[in-house]
Amino acid sequence: MTADLATLTGIDIPTGLLIGGRWGSGRGGMLPVTDPATEDVIAEVASATPEDALEAVAAAHDALPGWSARPPRERGECLRRAFELMIDRTEALARLMVIENGKALRDARGEITYAAEFFRWYSEEAVRNEGSLGLAPSGANRIMVVRQPVGVSVLVTPWNFPAAMATRKIGPALAAGCTVVLKPAKETPLSALAIAAILAEAGVPEGVVNVLPTTKPGPLVGAMLADPRVRKLSFTGSTEVGRALLRTAADTVTNCSMELGGNAPFLVFEDADIEAAVDGAFLAKMRNGGEACTAANRFYVHDAVAGEFTARLADRLSKLSVGPGLDDGVDLGPLVNSDTRSKVASLVESATQDGGRLVIGGQVPDRRGYFYPATVLDDVPRGAGILDAEIFGPVAPVVRFTDQADAIAQANKTEYGLVSYLYTRDLRRGLQVAEALEAGMIGINRGVVSDPAAPFGGVKQSGLGREGGHDGLLEFTETKYIAVDW
Numbered sequence: 001m002t003a004d005l006a007t008l009t010g011i012d013i014p015t016g017l018l019i020g021g022r023w024g025s026g027r028g029g030m031l032p033v034t035d036p037a038t039e040d041v042i043a044e045v046a047s048a049t050p051e052d053a054l055e056a057v058a059a060a061h062d063a064l065p066g067w068s069a070r071p072p073r074e075r076g077e078c079l080r081r082a083f084e085l086m087i088d089r090t091e092a093l094a095r096l097m098v099i100e101n102g103k104a105l106r107d108a109r110g111e112i113t114y115a116a117e118f119f120r121w122y123s124e125e126a127v128r129n130e131g132s133l134g135l136a137p138s139g140a141n142r143i144m145v146v147r148q149p150v151g152v153s154v155l156v157t158p159w160n161f162p163a164a165m166a167t168r169k170i171g172p173a174l175a176a177g178c179t180v181v182l183k184p185a186k187e188t189p190l191s192a193l194a195i196a197a198i199l200a201e202a203g204v205p206e207g208v209v210n211v212l213p214t215t216k217p218g219p220l221v222g223a224m225l226a227d228p229r230v231r232k233l234s235f236t237g238s239t240e241v242g243r244a245l246l247r248t249a250a251d252t253v254t255n256c257s258m259e260l261g262g263n264a265p266f267l268v269f270e271d272a273d274i275e276a277a278v279d280g281a282f283l284a285k286m287r288n289g290g291e292a293c294t295a296a297n298r299f300y301v302h303d304a305v306a307g308e309f310t311a312r313l314a315d316r317l318s319k320l321s322v323g324p325g326l327d328d329g330v331d332l333g334p335l336v337n338s339d340t341r342s343k344v345a346s347l348v349e350s351a352t353q354d355g356g357r358l359v360i361g362g363q364v365p366d367r368r369g370y371f372y373p374a375t376v377l378d379d380v381p382r383g384a385g386i387l388d389a390e391i392f393g394p395v396a397p398v399v400r401f402t403d404q405a406d407a408i409a410q411a412n413k414t415e416y417g418l419v420s421y422l423y424t425r426d427l428r429r430g431l432q433v434a435e436a437l438e439a440g441m442i443g444i445n446r447g448v449v450s451d452p453a454a455p456f457g458g459v460k461q462s463g464l465g466r467e468g469g470h471d472g473l474l475e476f477t478e479t480k481y482i483a484v485d486w
Helices: 003-009 050-069 072-088 090-101 105-128 164-176 189-201 217-225 239-250 274-290 303-318 338-353 404-412 427-436 469-474
Strands: 017-019 022-024 030-034 041-046 132-135 142-149 152-156 180-183 209-211 230-236 255-259 264-268 296-302 357-360 375-378 395-401 419-423 441-444 477-484
Touching: 003 090, 017 050, 030 189, 041 090, 041 189, 050 142, 050 152, 050 180, 050 209, 050 217, 072 090, 072 105, 072 164, 072 189, 090 105, 090 189, 105 164, 105 274, 105 469, 152 164, 152 217, 164 180, 164 189, 164 230, 164 469, 180 217, 189 209, 217 230, 217 239, 230 239, 239 255, 264 274, 264 303, 264 404, 274 296, 274 303, 274 395, 274 419, 296 303, 296 404, 303 357, 303 375, 303 395, 338 357, 338 375, 338 395, 395 404, 404 427, 419 427, 427 441
Parallel strands: 152 180, 152 230, 180 209, 230 255, 264 296, 264 419, 296 395, 375 395, 419 441
Antiparallel strands: 017 022, 017 209, 030 041, 132 142, 142 477, 357 375
């Protein structure tokens, strides 16, 4: 850990691999961590190899019997203590996240609170892993159903929410009695390592949580999925990578939960409260600077209100302060890396070439760091390429419509189906449209849907399974039927 990093965060951050309760250097050299606001390397962490990964799987496998046999209340109390420690250290953890991820400090604080809540929620769910008992229709026997831990679980998390995506997987896995090997994104390993240290402090036994940053995620995860001791993969990331992991997991028929990409439509009907719709659009688009799978990606706005909506949204976004996330008053930090910024800039350029009209933004600033301004495009034609891509940046393309059925058809015209948003004053219309939209989650007159107590996940190529809520606990269990006659 560098002196600057320690000074900026105020906490000790481990930089080794965590395997079997011990922090080690591993076999893969060092992984540099870059501050997106300055492009400077701010830390180096150990990089794991497939050999390290198999050691971690062995440690998790050895720890599994003892952890799964622990009373649910005891497992829950460990998670509850981890929640309290995270809340106590919100500011330090938020600053750490800003340094490695780039997001504004306000967003980082919100994420730590959200991330910690998964530990609190699953501390409560640990004691609610309920089965059932019934009489067979024939009367021949009782049908007893129990839910047991699925086993050693490999967790793969992305860089955009480095704390929340880790706790959203670790929380239910530990509550169910599973042990885990966490592979964080190479851009943001520090938050994962800090959370692992907190779990150890909270009383989680050695080997239950193992953490492996790496520069070569493909071979590392592939080695673990080939190991028959691994019985679960929980992945959050792109659909492209998710498809590849599903193919690999098929060889061992490993249980998979996949939270993949999104292309969220945001529908504004002619009867919508425009002020409320702009507020919701701001939240749905600008949470985490647009680097979210739940970010509103395509804005379908009725022609009768499109002019007012676009002007108000552009005015709102034009007032955002852009700069390093740790600076007071900054609303929008940098994107995570150069490739992401190049992709966003290219999508905006192609949208203008396709006929979209640039209202604000659209120019890469001449400054150090991976910054990109909030951007609004109006009159984007339906065939524009930007409407088919997950933007992952602060860009809002507006498409106008006049017919409700057509708007729904355009919203559903994507391989993705994670979340959709809609604004209308007519509750009947809102519920009808919500049923017609092909998405796992719907926000009616709301720009945020995520909640630890709610099932999070998509349909089509946005994934398999659910995280959060009681469903998230069940993802880490296997159902066993016991036929018994007394």
